[in-house]
Amino acid sequence: MEHYKEDIIMDYKTIDLFCGAGGFSLGFEMAGFKTSLAIDKWDHAINTFNHNRDNQVGISIDINEFDNDRLKALIAQNDITGIIGGPPCQGFSMVGTRDESDDRNSLYLQYVRFVEVVRPKFFILENVKGLLNLKKGHFKDDIIERFSGLGYNVTYKLLKASDYGVPQNRERVFFVGLRNDVFNDTFFAFPKGHESNSVSTSQAISDLPSLDNGDDQEIYKTEPQNDYQQLMRNNSDTVSNNEITNHTEQTKNIISLVPDGGSIKDIPEEYYTVRNYNTAFKRMDSEKPSTTIDCGHRNYFHYKENRVPTVRESARIQSFPDDYYFTGSKTSQYTQVGNAVPPLLAKQIAQEINKLLEVVQDEQLTLNV
Structure with missing residues (x-):
């Protein structure tokens, strides 16, 4: 049994939506994940994403144009474990107009579409903290309701990057969903940060x-x-x-x-x-x-x-x-x-996801013995 487990090489693959230059993916790659697809409609960001990777999976495309047929073809060739990414934050931001009718506010619905089609074991959606109270929390509640309806245990938390060793007082909200037919009643527990981790x-x-x-x-x-x-x-x-x-x-x-x-x-x-x-x-x-x-x-x-x-x-x-x-x-x-999402913060979230996936893998191996 133990020998069999040691011979298994985990191959956790992710899709990164609205990937930008690749900070989110980099953190997950540092934790052992592999990126199978990264999407952003900004050529410069995709050029940077691909420049820094041997496996150049970044595609410059409007997410609306990456249709379900293309997505199904991708997942037929790749066992996708997770979807990560942060829809453009301009509509949610505490800075600026906070326009509730901003078309960019609904881009997370494309994120929902990807999760619905792919059915990954987990997803992580990152955004500015203004999302939490815009329109009296409508967007926060809608995100939770939509993903819960797809069968995910959803939790969220506002994280301060400096508490995780990033030299910056950046605050962003992270929503994490765990597929409940895989993780049962488990909800994601965010890694604990502390001001003692701060770097000047x-x-x-x-x-x-x-x-x-x-x-x-x-x-x-x-x-x-x-x-x-x-x-x-x-x-x-x-x-x-x-x-x-x-x-x-x-x-x-x-x-x-x-x-x-x-x-x-x-x-x-x-x-x-x-x-x-x-x-x-x-x-x-x-x-x-x-x-x-x-x-x-x-x-x-x-x-x-x-x-x-x-x-x-x-x-x-x-x-x-x-x-x-x-x-x-x-x-x-x-x-x-x-x-970008700070890679060191993303890495620590990825490590916690890894622990959960290892538990599920161990349980599956036990059932198969």
Whole structure:
């Protein structure tokens, strides 16, 4: 019995919907899952997704155009274990109009369609926390009702990335569904995070080149200074995606007045009204995790240097390893990083899913003996 179990090689396969640059998939791949299909309609993101994988399964397509016949052909060739992904968040976001009629709000219905056709053992849907209370919780309740109706035990939780070792105070809601004919009455228990796991911005990026001082943008400034830097460096010998943003001297002078962890409101008003600088601009706190990395990259400054962070520094704060290369223009790269699910957070969720799948596998083996 034990010998038989040891000879079994698990082959858990996933589909990643609205995959972006691939942070969600990367976390699951780190935990041993294999990606069979990744869909996003943005070419730049798919180019990045495929660039970083030998198995280039990313497809640039509108999810509405990936019809059921094509999906059935895929699952005929692949035993899909799970579906992961985060429908575009613009309609749900706490930032912006929060338009209840935004067409993008219904994109999760395409996610529902994939789950209904594929019938994976589990699914994970990620989104911004604004989804929880938009329209008095209508979207949250609808997601739970629809997937429960398909036979899934659904639970959700708002997770703070910094509690899981990601150097960023990013909050996102995760819905996890376990197929009840596989897991019976088991509901997913989220991995426990804690503020003691937090990594500060300086701990995250202090080994990267000091660009204000003219360091070569591709050469590490120091050896890894801590476990997080060692983890991010992986097998990298050089630093990629690390092009500096050139600010005017006036802008750099104004940034220089903002203290470590402070905002532009901490300096005299005369300095920032001259150029109508956004009052939300702030400098990273060297002793704390970063605020949420966004898609525009211009709302926060390096904790020490007088500039916005580079793409690589932003990717570090998102927990992408240094050998993960982002394709496209610099603006596109920033957006890809900002849209991503932090891989280290995804990995910890994947590890908990793995444990549940192993229990099911063991039970099946016992029944077959």
